[in-house]
Amino acid sequence: MKILLINPPVDKIIEPLHDSPEYMHVGLAHLYSSLKKFTNTNVSFIDCKFLKKDKNWLLNKIKNTKPDIVGFTAKTLEIDNVLYLCKEIKKICPCKIIIGGPHATGDFEYIIKNENVDFVGISEFETGFIMLINALIENKSDFSHINSLVWKKNNKIIKNRVLSCEKKHIGRVLWEDFPKASKYYIMAIRGCPQRCIFCMRVLGNIPFYREINEVIDEIEIIYKVNPQALIEFGDETFTLNSEYITKLKDELKKRNLIYGKKGFIASTRIDKLNLDIIKKLKSAGFKKLIVGIESGDKHILELCKKDIDIKKALKVSKYIRQSGILLECNFMVGLPGENFLSIIKTALIASRLRANSISVSIACPYPGTELYKMCKKNKYGLKLISSDYIDFNNELGNALEHENFSRKSLEIAQLFIYIFSYLGSLRFKEFLVFCHDYRKEAISYLKHFFKKDLLK
Numbered sequence: 001m002k003i004l005l006i007n008p009p010v011d012k013i014i015e016p017l018h019d020s021p022e023y024m025h026v027g028l029a030h031l032y033s034s035l036k037k038f039t040n041t042n043v044s045f046i047d048c049k050f051l052k053k054d055k056n057w058l059l060n061k062i063k064n065t066k067p068d069i070v071g072f073t074a075k076t077l078e079i080d081n082v083l084y085l086c087k088e089i090k091k092i093c094p095c096k097i098i099i100g101g102p103h104a105t106g107d108f109e110y111i112i113k114n115e116n117v118d119f120v121g122i123s124e125f126e127t128g129f130i131m132l133i134n135a136l137i138e139n140k141s142d143f144s145h146i147n148s149l150v151w152k153k154n155n156k157i158i159k160n161r162v163l164s165c166e167k168k169h170i171g172r173v174l175w176e177d178f179p180k181a182s183k184y185y186i187m188a189i190r191g192c193p194q195r196c197i198f199c200m201r202v203l204g205n206i207p208f209y210r211e212i213n214e215v216i217d218e219i220e221i222i223y224k225v226n227p228q229a230l231i232e233f234g235d236e237t238f239t240l241n242s243e244y245i246t247k248l249k250d251e252l253k254k255r256n257l258i259y260g261k262k263g264f265i266a267s268t269r270i271d272k273l274n275l276d277i278i279k280k281l282k283s284a285g286f287k288k289l290i291v292g293i294e295s296g297d298k299h300i301l302e303l304c305k306k307d308i309d310i311k312k313a314l315k316v317s318k319y320i321r322q323s324g325i326l327l328e329c330n331f332m333v334g335l336p337g338e339n340f341l342s343i344i345k346t347a348l349i350a351s352r353l354r355a356n357s358i359s360v361s362i363a364c365p366y367p368g369t370e371l372y373k374m375c376k377k378n379k380y381g382l383k384l385i386s387s388d389y390i391d392f393n394n395e396l397g398n399a400l401e402h403e404n405f406s407r408k409s410l411e412i413a414q415l416f417i418y419i420f421s422y423l424g425s426l427r428f429k430e431f432l433v434f435c436h437d438y439r440k441e442a443i444s445y446l447k448h449f450f451k452k453d454l455l456k
């Protein structure tokens, strides 16, 4: 049985960082590795974005290789593009099609209703996929025993129980099977116990810690494939558990993987950092930490269930700067409770945190989140302004506005925070460095910013 896993191509490069990335899709890399280990199938993985391949190339490839199962991953903004590809694939290849990933987890009905889709996988899906393949190999027509699967029986949609994957099925990614990349994302911990209203938590609320040895084996293999690789931990909250970090640091040291490499990057919550953990991360070779602050307004942070204390965040950011680790802070505008004053507060905090880089996005109500439900009910003056999923993107999207805050005002607020975070703390040189480092993204951003006005 031939299985083809696909990270779909983009029609047009709008956000170069993500549409034409230097890294491969971690979720599909995990699925590939588990299917290879636990099934007797011929599995392959094509990351069209990483390989810079377009839809014609992909369709040709499918026509020539005739896989039995095609599996697409899809974020919300790419789901319609993927459904279009499914239609084209069914014309040229009599395969089964399964879709998984973030959109499938948040809005499986939208996908399974499509006549060209056979199955949908919800949340993490290593175990579900292995069970599905075994059922297909045995020619079964009943799939009700398969974890986290959505399927159709006599045109009726059936959603099975959503269960966590079996521990043994989440193994080491076989990075050595893929082309060399300059950047790799790896996952040590899956899931996040917090409840932020804008976050999907595709991998659930219960943290699952991978075996330290396996994570470090993965790092070792990546460095064998490319000794100059940059490695980022994609975990939602990397420093959830300080003991885990200590063990990780010790194992990295033991295997001499800390020095001489490019250094690691990780994302975490600022309230899961303290002086001790920062020192550990520094000695483990971490060069950059990314944290979500989201807003400088206490009321908004409460409404969003972000659960962080701004004063403590300022203190921790100082420790990070003193340690020599670079700090990136993420902010969001357009959250419930946003007003003129809260924007000013966010800009002030962004400047006081003195982060080396920042990212300011506009809140995006991804289906399956509490924010989406709030928008649907027009709570706190929130409004969904598009039902077209291509607009569901935090950076350059067009999905949400407020009763008293038009989309354009949110975009102006976003630009204002970007600029004020540097110039408000008189960091002119750092601002120029930031503009230089992210020049391609800045051009896309400015094009998007002025596009609607120019079209008028």
Ligand code: B12
Residues within 6 Å of the ligand: 015, 018, 019, 023, 024, 025, 026, 027, 028, 030, 031, 070, 071, 072, 073, 074, 075, 076, 077, 098, 099, 100, 101, 102, 103, 106, 120, 121, 123, 124, 125, 126, 129, 185, 187, 198, 199, 200, 201, 202, 203, 234, 235, 236, 361, 366, 367, 393, 394, 395, 396
């Ligand atoms: C790390 C990460 C990134 C990394 C990329 C990592 C990578 N190389 O793949 C970076 C920082 C670059 C990134 C960028 C973006 N991200 Co991101 N990211 C994440 C994060 C924190 C973890 C994802 C991850 O790697 N998980 C680990 C792997 C093992 O899990 P997984 O990918 O989900 O795959 C599992 C299942 O989903 C499922 N599955 C996945 N694909 C498939 C396919 C099939 C066929 C099946 C059956 C199952 C299946 O099985 C997999 C194994 O269990 C999630 C949050 C989260 N909890 O998911 C957000 C998240 C996925 N990102 C999100 C977004 C929006 C983006 C951006 C668009 C940001 C932006 N510009 O606004 C970009 C888009 C990049 C792109 N073009 O793909 C959203 C997606 C929401 C949505 N509904 O679309 C999330 C959910 C965060 C959120 N807002 O809640 N991201």
Ligand code: SF4
Residues within 6 Å of the ligand: 192, 193, 194, 195, 196, 199, 200, 201, 236, 237, 269, 292
């Ligand atoms: S802390 Fe981060 S990963 Fe966890 S729910 Fe909040 S935004 Fe999502």
